[in-house]
Amino acid sequence: MEKNFIEIENLSYAYDEDEGDKVPVLNGISLNISKGEYVAVLGHNGSGKSTLAKLLNMILTPTSGKIIVDGVDITSDELTEDAMFELRKKVVMVFQNPDNQLVATIVEEDVAFGPENLGYPSEEIRKRVDEALRTVGMSEYAHHEPHRLSGGQKQRIAIAGIIAMSPECIIFDESTSMLDPSGRKDVLNTMEKLNKEKGITVVTITHYMNEAAQADRVVVIDDGRILMDGTPAEIFSKPDVLRNAGLDVPQCSAIVEELKKLGVPLDGDCYSTELCAELICNYLTNVQGL
């Protein structure tokens, strides 16, 4: 792995309540993310995962602790506006609601909004917009009106608008939760493509297990702390911990868990349909000789 792209050191955040009360949301989180990693952050509502995303994108500033992005302390008081501008180009966010992220009346103008603001010459903008739309598979919609697209298509336009700014890291904050199954699949495929083909660091914040299963690494947050950090296989082999953290267990893992309780000695990864079917078939051939 390359050097750390994001270093989070002992990060805490508390919201202000009425009468000066503080409500702690994050309690001393430390986490390193390398360049090119694909990380899923799992947690129930109120676990602190969205607050973490907002801190990473400087929408919020921490109560204590530090975040270093690409060697720059983004939580420092001395951070200049220019430096902040540079950082916001490097780390960008895709939000939950596709309707809240589109600004223009024509798809390609919407995608051009970011690079225009960054002051690129018009030929460069043209090139970036075309390339970005191609990456998300929406080229044929360049002249359509965004509000007539489906949720999944809108989300992909929002992503295209972000890629056009060539960021190094994209944070997806529950970006598939309002989409139908095919829209979700399209956005998930786009995430994977951006990571594997373009080398963009992807951090996806979610409570969907299948989304986390697709990542290289899963970080589970509960009660403002990191509960688990590992590969999907490691995380999903602990169904009880997931349930206690208010999360689901993939149905396949739940089936294997129940069968084990009934005395079937199944041992191996089983969080995806394919892995689970393989595990069961191998058991049948080896043990029962069927």
Add this chain to the structure above:
Amino acid sequence: MTKIKLENISYVYSPGTPYEVTALNDVSVDITEGTITGIIGHTGSGKSTLVQLLNGLEKPSSGRVLVDGTDIWEKPKEISKVRFKVGLVMQYPEYQLFEETIKEDIAFGPRNMGLDEAEIEERIALASSFVGLDEELLEKSPFDLSGGQKRRAAIAGIIAMKPDVLVLDEPAAGLDPLGRDEIFKSIVKYRNETGATVVIVSHSMEDMARLCDELIVMAHSKVVMQGNCREVFSNAGELEKIGLSIPQVTKLMMLLKEKGVCVDGGVYTVKDAVSELAKLFKIDH
């Protein structure tokens, strides 16, 4: 017995303009009394339009909506009575809370029904207990509640009208597993204790498999399938073609069958899959 009957319903948005869109095209469906019926379909398939027809929020361009055998548009001036009988919880209903306290918000429906104050108090207590809202929350402002609590308060506002039919458009969208389970628990409880008919729209096949007695599948403004979960989820190929999926359990069982393992491919809940596989492993279950 049929509770709701849709007869040859068509619905066209902005007819006669360049923006004319047919949202429903000659749809006929029966919904049985006392069932939990799920409606699934890709975005834009017409699901939300269909549920908005059930309580007379939208009027069909052609065709009839029958509730208990009566055309709801027979006396258009009495359409509000239909809205008390068929309660509709729209998508993200928490955005529609508008009163100063949760209690007043829940009281809005019953008050419109012309009930007396004592009856309204009773309804508030009943509805908030159904959705599991603590009494202390009732005096709070909607701004002081979490997303999941606000969602439950909004649903309580509909339940307080004691509708015969409870219609919910994506009641769990955006909630985490715990919030989702709580909402579903209160919906099932409402059906079991009152015998009401429930209609739910959702994108989660796993949730639908767990909850529903019947499923209606929509695609491109039409109903393309109707049946119980087993019948519907056995058409995996067909569902994928129209942008839907099947529960992971069903996928697993079908994959095992493909690999030559002798299992029932139509299983759609974790519990049934475990018994099916236990049989295979020759374990008493």
